[in-house]
Amino acid sequence: MRNAIATVLLGLAMLLPVGAVQAQDGPLRIEITDGVIEPLPFAVPDFIAESPAAAQYSADIARVIAEDLVGSGLFREIPKVAYISPYTDFDAAVNFTDWKAINAQALITGSVSLSGNRITVRFRAYDVFAGQELGSGLQLSGTTDGWRRIGHKVADTIYSRLTGESGYFDSRVVFVSETGPKDDRKKRLAIMDYDGANVQYLTNSASIVLAPRFSPTGDRVLYTSYESGFPQIHVLDVGRVQRRILSAGNGSMSFAPRFAPNGHTIVYSQSAGGNTDLFSMDINSGNPQRLTSAPSIETAPSFSPDGSQLVFESDRSGTSQLYVMPVSGGEAKRISFGQGRYGTPVWSPRGDYIAFTKQNAGRFHIGVMRTDGSEERLLTASFLDEGPTWSPNGRVIMFTRETQGASGQARLYSVDISGRNLKPVKTPDGASDPSWSPLQN
Amino acid sequence: MSGINKAILLVAGLALAACSDARWDDTNAGNGGTGIGGGSTADPSSPAYFREAIGDRVLFLVDQSSISPEAQGILDGQARWLTANPAYVVTIEGHADERGTREYNLALGARRANSAREYLISQGVAASRIQTVSYGKERPIEICSEQSCYNKNRRAVTVLAGGAVS
CATH class of the missing domain: 3.40.50.10070 (TolB, N-terminal domain)
Structure with a gap:
C-alpha cells in the first residue's frame, strides 16, 4: 500500500x-x-x-x-x-x-x-x-x-x-469501526479512502478504542485505547501499523489527544482525582506539561493551524463552552455564547472557522463559527451528531451521527460548511469518530 | 492483529502510587459489575452479597457527580463491607448516559467515580484500596434512548478485585 x-x-x-x-x-x-x-x-x-x-x-x-x-x-x-x-x-x-x-x-x-x-x-x-x-x-x-x-x-x-481552491478527494479517513449491540459494542480502528473505499483495520476489538486523530502529514494516528484497563493515549504508525503507548501509569486516564502542526507536540486531557485538565507533551521526550489547573472539566483541545493557539471545551462557567488560549496555557477567552452546550471544537485547516458540537433543547448539532465566536451557523440537527473533522481544504465537515433507541447505530456523515450536501459516508459497519487526513502527496 | 508490534517504547505521564500494586491485575474491568462476583448472597462476606445485597452501584442526576442521600446509604454499606473484608481492593467505574459528547462524558465519568471514591475514603476505606476509571458513555447497561435507561446508565460501579475468591 x-x-x-x-x-x-x-x-x-x-x-x-x-x-x-x-x-x-x-x-x-x-x-x-x-x-x-x-x-x-x-x-x-x-x-x-x-x-x-x-x-x-x-x-x-x-x-x-x-x-x-x-x-x-x-x-x-x-x-x-x-x-x-x-x-x-x-x-x-x-x-x-x-x-x-x-x-x-x-x-x-x-x-x-x-x-x-x-x-x-x-x-x-x-x-x-x-x-x-x-x-x-x-x-x-x-x-x-x-x-x-x-x-x-x-x-x-x-x-x-x-x-480556485485545493481539492480534498485524494485523502483518507481514520475512524472507529463499530459492530455489535449497544451494550456490547466492539470498536476497532480503521482507515479508508475519504469515499469509503479500501477499508483496512488497524487494531483488533479486544479493547475499546476512541477518537483517532491524524498527524499533520497523515503518517501517524493518535488515539485513546483501554488496552491497559484505563483510557490512555497511543500513537500508531499508519504505514507500518506499529503502535506505542504515550501516556502510561496504571490509574491515570488520558484521552482526547491531538497533534500540533509541528507533528511532535500533542495536547490532550488527563483526569486525576476526578478532575480533567489539559496537558501538552513532546512525543519524543515524553515530558507532560500542564496547561490548565481548574476544578472544571477541560477537554477536546485543538490547535490553530499556525500552532499558536488552542481551542477547547470547558464547563468552568457551569456548562460546556468553547475557549481559546495560547498554546503555553494562560488566560482563556470564551468564544461561545449561544443557547445550549458546546463541545469538541476543531480549528479549520484554513484557520477561518472553528467547527463544534452543540447540544441544545434535546438535539445535537454540528456547527461552525468564526474563531472569535461570531457568525455561528448550525449545519446539522439530529438525535446525536458529534465530533466534526475538516476536509483538507476546509470546505467539508465529516462527523458521527448516532440514531436513537435500542438498535441505535453510529454512522459517518459529511456536510459542506454552508450546510448543504448532507450525506452518509459509506462504511462496512457502524462507524464513529472520523478524522480526515491532509491531502496526500 | 498479529503484525502489530506491541513494544512500549516510551512510558510517561502520572501514575498513582497505589497502581504498581498487582492486586488489581485480575480485575475484569470493562463492564460495570463484571469483576469478581462469586459466592452466595447468603454469605455476607461474599462478593455476591456485596453486589446484590449491599449494591455495587450508585446513580447520578443529569450532568451531576454529587452523591445523593440514597447513594450515601449504598456507599456506607460498601464501606462497612470493605472494612470487614480487608483483602479486597476495588475499581470504581464511572459512567455517563449517551446525551453528551464522548470527551465530556469521559471527564464526567471520572468525576462520578471520584465522588464515590472520596465518599468511601471519608467512611474509612484506605485510599490505596480504591482506583477509578471512566468509561464515559462507552458501556451502557441499558440501551433505550429514554430517561428510564439514562437514569441507570449514569452510574458509578464498585468492582471488587483480589480477596479470597479469584
Whole structure:
C-alpha cells in the first residue's frame, strides 16, 4: 500500500504540452463561498484504453472522477445516454458543438495505458462553451492497485481548476469501526479512502478504542485505547501499523489527544482525582506539561493551524463552552455564547472557522463559527451528531451521527460548511469518530 | 492483529502510587459489575452479597457527580463491607448516559467515580484500596434512548478485585 502511494507520488504531474494555452475570457468557475445554486454540468466519457488490458480501468477511473465531483455537491454529471458523439481518441480534436448541445459545460477526457503493473493516465479538461482547454493536460502514473488514487487526483485537479481552491478527494479517513449491540459494542480502528473505499483495520476489538486523530502529514494516528484497563493515549504508525503507548501509569486516564502542526507536540486531557485538565507533551521526550489547573472539566483541545493557539471545551462557567488560549496555557477567552452546550471544537485547516458540537433543547448539532465566536451557523440537527473533522481544504465537515433507541447505530456523515450536501459516508459497519487526513502527496 | 508490534517504547505521564500494586491485575474491568462476583448472597462476606445485597452501584442526576442521600446509604454499606473484608481492593467505574459528547462524558465519568471514591475514603476505606476509571458513555447497561435507561446508565460501579475468591 505504502509502496503504491510512493510510486504514484513519483509519477505524478508530468505536464503534457499538448495544445497551446489560450487566453481565457470569462473562465468557467465555481465560486464556493457565494453558494452554488446550480451544480455545474459536466461529462466524463469512459477513458480511452490504450490496450485491451487497460479497459477495466478506463471506465472505473472515469467513475471515480464522476463520483468525486458529483459527491462534492458542486457538479452534476450529464448521463452517458445523452452523449451525441462517441469519444474514441484522446488526441483528436473535441467536437464542442455536440457537447454544447447536451449542456456539458465541462468535459473531462482521458486515456489509460498499462505496462506491467504500472498504470499511466493522461487527462484533459475542457471549458466546452469557451471551446478551449481548462489548464494543461496532465499525466499521472503509479501501480495498478493505486488506480483509485489516480482518479481522485484527476478529480482534485478538475475541482481546483473550477473552484480556485485545493481539492480534498485524494485523502483518507481514520475512524472507529463499530459492530455489535449497544451494550456490547466492539470498536476497532480503521482507515479508508475519504469515499469509503479500501477499508483496512488497524487494531483488533479486544479493547475499546476512541477518537483517532491524524498527524499533520497523515503518517501517524493518535488515539485513546483501554488496552491497559484505563483510557490512555497511543500513537500508531499508519504505514507500518506499529503502535506505542504515550501516556502510561496504571490509574491515570488520558484521552482526547491531538497533534500540533509541528507533528511532535500533542495536547490532550488527563483526569486525576476526578478532575480533567489539559496537558501538552513532546512525543519524543515524553515530558507532560500542564496547561490548565481548574476544578472544571477541560477537554477536546485543538490547535490553530499556525500552532499558536488552542481551542477547547470547558464547563468552568457551569456548562460546556468553547475557549481559546495560547498554546503555553494562560488566560482563556470564551468564544461561545449561544443557547445550549458546546463541545469538541476543531480549528479549520484554513484557520477561518472553528467547527463544534452543540447540544441544545434535546438535539445535537454540528456547527461552525468564526474563531472569535461570531457568525455561528448550525449545519446539522439530529438525535446525536458529534465530533466534526475538516476536509483538507476546509470546505467539508465529516462527523458521527448516532440514531436513537435500542438498535441505535453510529454512522459517518459529511456536510459542506454552508450546510448543504448532507450525506452518509459509506462504511462496512457502524462507524464513529472520523478524522480526515491532509491531502496526500 | 498479529503484525502489530506491541513494544512500549516510551512510558510517561502520572501514575498513582497505589497502581504498581498487582492486586488489581485480575480485575475484569470493562463492564460495570463484571469483576469478581462469586459466592452466595447468603454469605455476607461474599462478593455476591456485596453486589446484590449491599449494591455495587450508585446513580447520578443529569450532568451531576454529587452523591445523593440514597447513594450515601449504598456507599456506607460498601464501606462497612470493605472494612470487614480487608483483602479486597476495588475499581470504581464511572459512567455517563449517551446525551453528551464522548470527551465530556469521559471527564464526567471520572468525576462520578471520584465522588464515590472520596465518599468511601471519608467512611474509612484506605485510599490505596480504591482506583477509578471512566468509561464515559462507552458501556451502557441499558440501551433505550429514554430517561428510564439514562437514569441507570449514569452510574458509578464498585468492582471488587483480589480477596479470597479469584
